[in-house]
Amino acid sequence: MRLPAPCGGPVGLTRRNMLQIGAIGALNLSLPQLLAAKRTGSRTAATADSCILVFLNGGPSHLDMWDMKPNLPQEMRSEFKPISTNVTGVQVCEHLPRLARQMNRCTLVRSVHHNEVAHAPAVYTSLTGVPSGVKAGLLGAKPTDHPSVGSALARYRPPTAHVPPYVLLPYLTLEGAGGPPQPGYLGGWLGKSHDPFLVLKGGPEPDGFNMPALAHGPDVTADRAKARAELLSAVNRTSTAVRTSESADLERLQGRACDLLTSAATRRAFRIDEEPARVRDAYGRNIYGQSLLLSRRLVEAGTRLSCVSWAPDANATWDTHGGNFTKLKNELLPQFDLGFSQLLTDLSDRGLLERTLVVAMGEIGRTPKINGGAGRDHWEFCYTVVYAGGGTKGGFVYGASDKHGAYPSANPVTAGDVIATIYHALGLSADLELRDRLDRPIPLVPNSAPITDVFA
Numbered sequence: 001m002r003l004p005a006p007c008g009g010p011v012g013l014t015r016r017n018m019l020q021i022g023a024i025g026a027l028n029l030s031l032p033q034l035l036a037a038k039r040t041g042s043r044t045a046a047t048a049d050s051c052i053l054v055f056l057n058g059g060p061s062h063l064d065m066w067d068m069k070p071n072l073p074q075e076m077r078s079e080f081k082p083i084s085t086n087v088t089g090v091q092v093c094e095h096l097p098r099l100a101r102q103m104n105r106c107t108l109v110r111s112v113h114h115n116e117v118a119h120a121p122a123v124y125t126s127l128t129g130v131p132s133g134v135k136a137g138l139l140g141a142k143p144t145d146h147p148s149v150g151s152a153l154a155r156y157r158p159p160t161a162h163v164p165p166y167v168l169l170p171y172l173t174l175e176g177a178g179g180p181p182q183p184g185y186l187g188g189w190l191g192k193s194h195d196p197f198l199v200l201k202g203g204p205e206p207d208g209f210n211m212p213a214l215a216h217g218p219d220v221t222a223d224r225a226k227a228r229a230e231l232l233s234a235v236n237r238t239s240t241a242v243r244t245s246e247s248a249d250l251e252r253l254q255g256r257a258c259d260l261l262t263s264a265a266t267r268r269a270f271r272i273d274e275e276p277a278r279v280r281d282a283y284g285r286n287i288y289g290q291s292l293l294l295s296r297r298l299v300e301a302g303t304r305l306s307c308v309s310w311a312p313d314a315n316a317t318w319d320t321h322g323g324n325f326t327k328l329k330n331e332l333l334p335q336f337d338l339g340f341s342q343l344l345t346d347l348s349d350r351g352l353l354e355r356t357l358v359v360a361m362g363e364i365g366r367t368p369k370i371n372g373g374a375g376r377d378h379w380e381f382c383y384t385v386v387y388a389g390g391g392t393k394g395g396f397v398y399g400a401s402d403k404h405g406a407y408p409s410a411n412p413v414t415a416g417d418v419i420a421t422i423y424h425a426l427g428l429s430a431d432l433e434l435r436d437r438l439d440r441p442i443p444l445v446p447n448s449a450p451i452t453d454v455f456a
Helices: 015-026 031-035 119-128 149-156 222-238 247-261 264-269 277-283 287-301 324-349 415-425
Strands: 050-055 082-084 091-093 106-113 166-169 305-309 356-361 383-388 396-398 408-410 433-435 441-443
Touching: 050 149, 050 287, 050 324, 050 415, 106 408, 106 415, 119 415, 149 166, 149 305, 149 415, 166 287, 264 287, 277 287, 277 324, 287 305, 287 324, 324 356, 356 415
Parallel strands: 050 305, 050 356, 106 396, 166 305
Antiparallel strands: 082 091, 106 383, 356 383, 433 441
């Protein structure tokens, strides 16, 4: 089935940006087209209204977190002990004690796999559901990439509120320090207007944020923004590119785009400083804990997908080739356990968890064998993904790995199936046919299907 052509997303409120809205709009590539996206095509009954994707960039060790094998030989066995959770028969790492008490809200999928060994191809596959086609060398994002899950949701299920549909924080993760942005996060051939709204680490506090898209100059008041919108409307009426029967709709939708850029709801959602100190402390006073808190505020305001990318670059955090156990124990697991468990508690207490899908995953797992540097290397053949809320089952384990945690031994699922499951929860079918800029039909998630058993 055919859907409307790609459309646009939010940009910063400056003189140049406001003019760009009109100029790009004349080419039919603007934010208003995003707002005009029709809910047509292959749809499912959504079990969730929003999604928080916690992307543990670099590849978290499933063998030291979710799928521990205490009877492995010494060269494979984790230094950590498994502990019981509040679900009978389900164990996790001893350094995830808070999350162990929340396992009744989670589904563990222990049989995910793909064929991408390097970070960039694996990230691309994990965030789009589409194989990269290369083993290495896909170093940076390209305009020909398949759109990210957030970009596609923004295009085909835009929010009704005046808030950014897809937000990425606190990093647009690089492929190595100083490298290009990793593929998989951006709009790809849907266009730059479908790139995420970036909320970056920055500001006066170490756990603060920088939002350049909302930081317009002091001379740009709401009245001046309105005046510029009126000027833009006049320009559009004289543009031959928009002298069509749809010009009135275009003008109306551009007005809505300007409303988004000056939206009080948007600005209010980002005011994390208005949260009580005890709430901020509960998430952890670090950039990732605060990103999870901000994600809760965003989905509460109506954002469709908020993605927390847990690394400034691919090698900075979860890529534990050396000192795996030290880094997990002293830094990564305490921060994740505190922030992620508090996110589930907070969403539940606010009545949001039932309609908010929360996903925790990386792009790969880690090798069963421990290397000479007390680390684990890349392992794409089996790893674990966690779902919570959004209509999924609680206290459920789907799939299994073999005795070494090396390969799926029951119910294997692909990275594409993982993404198809997110789309399914948010009301889109994996068989939805997209149209690229050359009007070619492209499946939303080719050769994939949602893991329907994880839904209640």
